[in-house]
Amino acid sequence: MHQRPLPAAEADLLDHALVRRSVRLAFPPALERRYEAETRRQRCRHLSLRLAIAVAMFDLFILNDAVMLPDVLALSAALRFVVTGLGIAVLALLRRDPPPFAREGAVAVFVLVAAATLTLMMLLSDAPYREHLSYGQLLVVMYTATVLRLRFPFTLAICAACFALHVVAITELQGVPPQIALHTSGLVLATAIFALLACWSLEREERIIYLQGLAQQRQAEALERLSLADPLTGRGNRRAIDRSLASLASSGGPIGVLIADIDHFKAFNDHHGHLAGDDCIRRVAALIGEAGGNHAELYRFGGEEFLVLLPGADHEQAAGVAEAMRRAVETARIAHGALPAGGVVTASFGVAAGPAERTRQLIDEADAALYRAKRGGRNRIEPGETSPAARPAR
Known part of the structure; x- marks a missing residue:
């Protein structure tokens, strides 16, 4: 039955x-x-x-x-x-x-x-x-x-x-x-x-x-949900990511992948304390989750990093979602005491898109793009190496 x-x-x-x-x-x-x-x-x-x-x-x-x-x-x-x-x-x-x-x-x-x-x-x-x-x-x-x-x-x-x-x-x-x-x-x-x-x-x-x-x-079902949820943010955890990737491997179609990281988070944690740091992670998770809408699958990737999967999205659409998330975090004006006066919490994003069966490779590509965004000044989005925006004009 x-x-x-x-x-x-x-x-x-x-x-x-x-x-x-x-x-x-x-x-x-x-x-x-x-x-x-x-x-x-x-x-x-x-x-x-x-x-x-x-x-x-x-x-x-x-x-x-x-x-x-x-x-x-x-x-x-x-x-x-x-x-x-x-x-x-x-x-x-x-x-x-x-x-x-x-x-x-x-x-x-x-x-x-x-x-x-x-x-x-x-x-x-x-x-x-x-x-x-x-x-x-x-x-x-x-x-x-x-x-x-x-x-x-x-x-x-x-x-x-x-x-x-x-x-x-x-x-x-x-x-x-x-x-x-x-x-x-x-x-x-x-x-x-x-x-x-x-x-x-x-x-x-x-x-x-x-x-x-x-x-x-x-x-x-309740135990299964708990096993797939990050206890701090309530979003999907690494186990949930693995399950989604296994499903996506045979699903076909395009997918957009975003990796977000809270800028200067270690300094925030050192200045405000770990409890405030946990609250910051929860607030940022809520902000980018809301900005992503119902079609964005949000996971806590580890520490202050988040993974967002966008089934059906191409490069341009994924970049648009990432920009909406970046603005949502910045305009929330979460005070960052470790930065100069008036400093607020921001986030950087790496963006990649491609066939769903390549999701694992796209995650690596988005991760590399995130590090470029960090090196490029933070509070910005950076396309992956295979993104049309990242290719030099001929």
């Missing part, structure tokens, strides 16, 4: 469902749709296998009819042939993953027709032991609840129908003592009640296990 990531809205519903543990066998609508989507295929396979076994067992009981109902054996064979055809049709429907009501309803119709067939053969026979076929209803209700595990409303309908069929049959049969009629009716009723309790418990347990699985999935 494949589980997709859990959106925040569904996570809230999950918390509510886990705490409440309602006796109702239904989740809130959004969670119910997810449950059905993720379990539908497995549910159809479950029903198909058990229904196929039931069809085979139903046909084999013709041997019992030969002993118990020899006077209607031909009719029994014909009816069982019809019911088998219905079972095959339901199996074909289950292969198409139908909606829940159609799926459960089709199987329930097969079970009800099989139960009604038993009652009909019992009523049409004059064999001396025909009333013993009424015990077949016990098999039907237990099979429905514990083997098929039909959803509770359908199991309830089948149990009620089987009890009604038994009462009708035992009432119509001639020569059945009232004590026997009462005894067998009590057995069928008690079996139906026990079957319903079993069905309710099994379905509730199945749903609780599903909720617990979702909770474990959410916890795993």
